Amino acid sequence: MKKLIKLSFIGLLAAAISLPAKAQEGNKETIAIPLSSPGEKGKLEVGLVNGSINVAGYDGKDVIIEAVSGGGKNDDRGVVTPTGMKRISSNPMELEATEKGNTVKVSTNSWAVTMTLNIKVPKNFDLKLSTVNDGDIDVKGVTGAHEISNVNGEITMTQVGGSTVLNTVNGDIKVTLESVNPEAQMAFTTLNGDVDVTFPAAVKATAKMRSDRGDIFSDFDMVIEKSAPKVDKSSSNGVYKVSIEDWVFGKINGGGKEYLFKTMQGDVYIRKK
Amino acid sequence: MKNLLLIILLVGCFGYARATETEKIKIEKTLKFATPSPDNVLEIYNINGSLQIEGYDGQEIMVTAELTISANTQALLDKGKNEMSLGILEDDSALVLYNKAPFIHNERIEGPCNCHWNWSKDVDYKFSFDFKVKVPRGVNLHVRTVNDGFIAIDGMNSNVSAHHVNGDVTLTQMGGSVEARTINGELLVRHTKAPVGGNSYYSLNGDVNVYYPGEPDADITFKSFNGSFYTDMERLEVMPPAWTKEVTEKNGSTKYKLTQKNNIKVGKGGNLLAFETFNGDIYVKKSK
Numbered sequence: 001m002k003k004l005i006k007l008s009f010i011g012l013l014a015a016a017i018s019l020p021a022k023a024q025e026g027n028k029e030t031i032a033i034p035l036s037s038p039g040e041k042g043k044l045e046v047g048l049v050n051g052s053i054n055v056a057g058y059d060g061k062d063v064i065i066e067a068v069s070g071g072g073k074n075d076d077r078g079v080v081t082p083t084g085m086k087r088i089s090s091n092p093m094e095l096e097a098t099e100k101g102n103t104v105k106v107s108t109n110s111w112a113v114t115m116t117l118n119i120k121v122p123k124n125f126d127l128k129l130s131t132v133n134d135g136d137i138d139v140k141g142v143t144g145a146h147e148i149s150n151v152n153g154e155i156t157m158t159q160v161g162g163s164t165v166l167n168t169v170n171g172d173i174k175v176t177l178e179s180v181n182p183e184a185q186m187a188f189t190t191l192n193g194d195v196d197v198t199f200p201a202a203v204k205a206t207a208k209m210r211s212d213r214g215d216i217f218s219d220f221d222m223v224i225e226k227s228a229p230k231v232d233k234s235s236s237n238g239v240y241k242v243s244i245e246d247w248v249f250g251k252i253n254g255g256g257k258e259y260l261f262k263t264m265q266g267d268v269y270i271r272k273k
Numbered sequence: 274m275k276n277l278l279l280i281i282l283l284v285g286c287f288g289y290a291r292a293t294e295t296e297k298i299k300i301e302k303t304l305k306f307a308t309p310s311p312d313n314v315l316e317i318y319n320i321n322g323s324l325q326i327e328g329y330d331g332q333e334i335m336v337t338a339e340l341t342i343s344a345n346t347q348a349l350l351d352k353g354k355n356e357m358s359l360g361i362l363e364d365d366s367a368l369v370l371y372n373k374a375p376f377i378h379n380e381r382i383e384g385p386c387n388c389h390w391n392w393s394k395d396v397d398y399k400f401s402f403d404f405k406v407k408v409p410r411g412v413n414l415h416v417r418t419v420n421d422g423f424i425a426i427d428g429m430n431s432n433v434s435a436h437h438v439n440g441d442v443t444l445t446q447m448g449g450s451v452e453a454r455t456i457n458g459e460l461l462v463r464h465t466k467a468p469v470g471g472n473s474y475y476s477l478n479g480d481v482n483v484y485y486p487g488e489p490d491a492d493i494t495f496k497s498f499n500g501s502f503y504t505d506m507e508r509l510e511v512m513p514p515a516w517t518k519e520v521t522e523k524n525g526s527t528k529y530k531l532t533q534k535n536n537i538k539v540g541k542g543g544n545l546l547a548f549e550t551f552n553g554d555i556y557v558k559k560s561k
Contacts, residue, residue: 029516031529067531069514085503085556092496092514092533100526112498 031095033063035102035122041144042102043126050114052135052153057123057142063104066118069093126162136171145184154193168193172266176273180205187260195263198271204256207270209248211263218270222250293399294350295343300359304334304368306412311431314413318371318379321401323422323440328410328429334368335407344398353398372402410448423458441479455479459553463560473547480553483546484560490540493557494547500554502535512536 035042038061046053069092081087091113097106108115114134121127126144129137136153139146143161150168157164157175163184166173172193180186180203188195194214199205209216230245252270261268306313315334317324322341342353360373362382371379376396378386401421408414413431418424419438426433430448437455444451444462451462454475461482462474467489474481480500488506494515495502519530548555 027514029518029531029533031518031531033527033529036525069533082503082556085505085558086509088495088502088504088509088511088535088537092535093531094533095531097529097531098526099529 030066045128046106048131049111050134052116054138055119056140058120064120068116189262192265194266196269204253205259206255207250209261214267216268220252225249293343298340300338302336312366314367316369317416319418321421322403324404324424326406326426337405339403468544471545475549477551481555491544492542493537494534496549498551502555504557508540510538
């Protein structure tokens with residue numbers, strides 16, 4: 001991954017050398033979106049294909065989006081440049097944000113252009129964020145119901161509160177929750193990566209944990225119950241299929257809502273703050 | 274077997290339906306502006322057929338329009354011949370040529386309306402106008418056509434605006450400003466002079482080829498979805514992409530739109546040349 005970034009960076013440099021470029025300056029633009037009911041709880045929905053999303057809570061009333069374009073893949077495959085001509089290719093970026101009833105939905109052409117969105121939201125905000133390639137999701141200082149998914153990258157959350165449902169495939173999940181909503185279930189799942197979650201010491205929860213090829217660590221005094229492996233048998237056309245599901249359950253501070261921790265290649269860390 | 278019979282039957286029907294009556298009517302007009310001025314504009318609003326326009330050093334506008342009407346029956350053909358005609362409107366500084374028929378509403382002539390006409394229901398014959406026009410070089414052009422044909426304009430020193438939908442637009446020996454667009458077709462423009470003011474070029478599904486004599490001082494913006502921008506100009510400077518912000522409100526929701534356009538400065542910059550395609554490539558060349 002790092003290598004790829006480096007490579008594309010070199011590509012950019014090469015492009016910059018071949019033409020005197022001032023393009024760097026213009027790859028940023030900020031837009032402020034006032035909410036219909038300022039001061040009340042709102043929701044932000046962002047879905048990217050290529051790129052990163054950074055969300056930070058702040059003491060303002062608007063949602064402020066800074067769009068940074070670039071790092072795009074200029075796909076030169078199959079391109080024949082006519083003799084004596086140069087090809088000037090760059091993908092212009094587009095972003096559309098719609099505000100209705102304190103919900104801000106952001107759509108972009110990130111399927112064509114890799115971009116980074118740096119977004120500031122009021123501290124009391126629900127987040128629904130997703131990206132697929134070439135990017136991480138980072139959230140800081142926002143309390144609300146958060147639903148975040150990534151595919152090829154990390155999810156990092158610090159100083160957040162409320163509830164979180166997080167899912168990635170190739171990347172770590174790292175979360176520090178300052179407060180939790182006792183009514184909500186949570187989930188932290190990845191396939192190739194660690195799951196590292198820090199909860200307030202007083203949290204009450206029932207952890208449902210599983211790491212196929214790693215270990216599970218915690219400094220909470222959990223009452224561990226290892227469930228009897230759940231065996232599913234099914235048969236069709238004379239072929240029998242048996243699958244065994246093996247989960248570890250742990251009650252934290254007497255138990256509460258179910259929190260799911262799951263990874264295949266990686267460890268699970270459940271930390272006390 | 275049954276299917277085969279059905280197909281034969283269908284093809285038969287089609288064949289019958291296609292057995293058309295066709296008639297060509299040639300219309301020739303010579304027109305002149307009452308008061309010659311640099312604001313004189315010739316406007317052509319065509320629907321089906323080509324526009325061939327040639328600038329020359331005379332004073333009169335010589336129009337040859339060939340109207341082709343075809344229909345399934347002689348009766349419908351006669352109806353078409355009755356209904357369809359070449360409309361001509363002479364304004365203060367404009368001459369307007371258009372397709373005139375009861376089912377055609379021309380906003381330029383009759384003002385805006387919300388009318389929709391149903392081709393299949395209202396029009397039971399086919400028609401097309403092929404225009405060949407000779408026009409003084411200094412007369413501005415504002416020409417439109419939609420189907421079946423091309424737009425070819427040659428030798429103008431005025432402002433030319435040419436829009437097509439399903440066909441190519443070819444503008445040669447252009448001495449003035451150009452605003453050209455088509456949806457399904459290639460766009461070719463050859464300028465004889467460096468641009469003064471702004472030019473814009475758009476094709477949705479075709480390539481855009483533009484030739485300038487030498488390297489003009491210009492600010493170029495371009496946008497292509499599936500294509501690239503090529504040029505053999507040398508005094509290029511890639512500028513920061515230009516951002517535009519748009520805010521629209523609708524049904525209680527507010528939409529904020531941010532778009533970026535690529536920006537290149539040629540030489541000292543100045544004249545704005547806007548290029549846009551969706552599926553085509555853009556070529557900006559020095560004419561040899």
